[in-house]
Amino acid sequence: xxxxxxxxxxxxxxxxxxxxxxxxxxxxxxxxxxxxxxxxxxxxxxxxxxxxxxxxxxxxxxxxxxxxxxxxxxxxxxxxxxxxxxxxxxxxxxxxxxxxxxxxxxxxxxxxxxxxxxxxxxxxxxxxxxxxxxxxxxxxxxxxxxxxxxxxxxxxxxxxxxxxxxxxxxxxxxxxxxxxxxxxxxxxxxxxxxxxxxxxxxxxxxxxxxxxxxxxxxxxxxxxxxxxxxxxxxxxx
Numbered sequence: 001x002x003x004x005x006x007x008x009x010x011x012x013x014x015x016x017x018x019x020x021x022x023x024x025x026x027x028x029x030x031x032x033x034x035x036x037x038x039x040x041x042x043x044x045x046x047x048x049x050x051x052x053x054x055x056x057x058x059x060x061x062x063x064x065x066x067x068x069x070x071x072x073x074x075x076x077x078x079x080x081x082x083x084x085x086x087x088x089x090x091x092x093x094x095x096x097x098x099x100x101x102x103x104x105x106x107x108x109x110x111x112x113x114x115x116x117x118x119x120x121x122x123x124x125x126x127x128x129x130x131x132x133x134x135x136x137x138x139x140x141x142x143x144x145x146x147x148x149x150x151x152x153x154x155x156x157x158x159x160x161x162x163x164x165x166x167x168x169x170x171x172x173x174x175x176x177x178x179x180x181x182x183x184x185x186x187x188x189x190x191x192x193x194x195x196x197x198x199x200x201x202x203x204x205x206x207x208x209x210x211x212x213x214x215x216x217x218x219x220x221x222x223x224x225x226x227x228x229x230x231x232x233x234x235x236x237x
Contacts, residue, residue, distance in 0.1 A: 001101045003092055003122070004028040004055070006044040009106040009130060011151045012142050014051060016129050017104055023052040029095065030057045031088045033064050035162040047148065058095075060087045081164070085121030093124075102126040110135040110174060113181050114207070115214020116166065123217060134181065135174040172203060180207045 002014045017026045028048040032041050041057065048055035064084050074080060092103045105125030107117050109132055117123045130138055135156070142152050156166040156174070167173050172180075176199060183193035183204075190208055194201040220232045229235035 001027045001029060001092060001096050001099075002104045003088055003106065004030050004044050004048060005106070006040045006047075006151070007106075007154060007156065008142050008147070008151055009108055009138060011047060011147055012138060012145070013104055013106045013129055014048070014053065015145060015147065018051050018053055024054075026051075026053040027095075027099075027101065028053050028055040029092060030055065031060050031091055032057065033059075033061045033084050035164075043150065047151065058091050060084065060091060063087050077164075082118045082121055085118035086124075089121050089124040104129065105131075107131060108133050108135050108138050110178055110181060112218060113184075113211050113214075114170060114177070115210065115217045116170065117217070119217050134178040136178045171206070172199075176203075177207060180204050181211070184208055184211060 002010060002017055004010045004014060014026065014028050028051070030041060030044055030048075045055060045057070064087055067083055067087070068074070068080065071083075074083070089103075095101070096103050103125045105122065105128045107122060107125075107128055108130040111117050112128075112131055133141065139152065157164050170177060176197070179197045180193055180199065180203070183196060184207075188196070190204045191201060193199075194204045197204070223230055223232060225233060
């Protein structure tokens with residue numbers, strides 16, 4: 001089961017799932033809220049049809065509006081966006097378990113490193129096929145597989161509120177972010193990354209700090225060690 005947003009990551013994930021498993025074993029689910037345009041919904045539905053996978057639409061705005069009404073003190077757009085992302089996770093798992101399905105996530109390596117996902121929202125999945133591909137690599141793979149141009153050229157957005165875009169929030173375009181992240185992956189010092197990329201050392205340091213600050217999103221919750229073997233620490237499945 002794949003949550004389809006209309007963006008390149010979910011489109012590529014659905015395509016890979018179909019190619020690997022067969023169209024009859026993949027379900028695409030669209031979970032529109034108030035910020036999701038009818039035109040984008042129609043386009044995303046058509047993409048599922050073209051892939052030949054089963055699909056359904058689950059409007060989550062009524063549930064989101066109800067929760068906002070119950071939590072009037074929550075007004076920050078980020079918190080409200082995270083609320084919506086977690087509702088999508090709830091809906092996907094509610095559909096997945098009775099059908100014996102697994103939830104396939106759409107996050108990529110850039111998002112995982114930067115913490116650019118909602119903890120227990122779009123980060124709550126069973127498998128991340130794109131998790132070791134930077135965003136720029138996702139784009140190249142989407143082009144190689146000839147995904148629709150409209151999908152490939154759509155401005156990246158987490159869809160947390162109307163007009164929201166990834167790069168406005170992250171402060172740099174993905175091609176620059178990925179060059180920094182690749183340097184960090186190679187354990188290069190920030191000053192060397194700045195020299196190699198031609199980007200300001202302050203930006204390299206900012207990205208490195210963000211990666212470190214969001215480490216908690218990539219790890220299980222810490223458990224104080226008491227027993228002989230502790231789950232997630234020295235008792236690994």
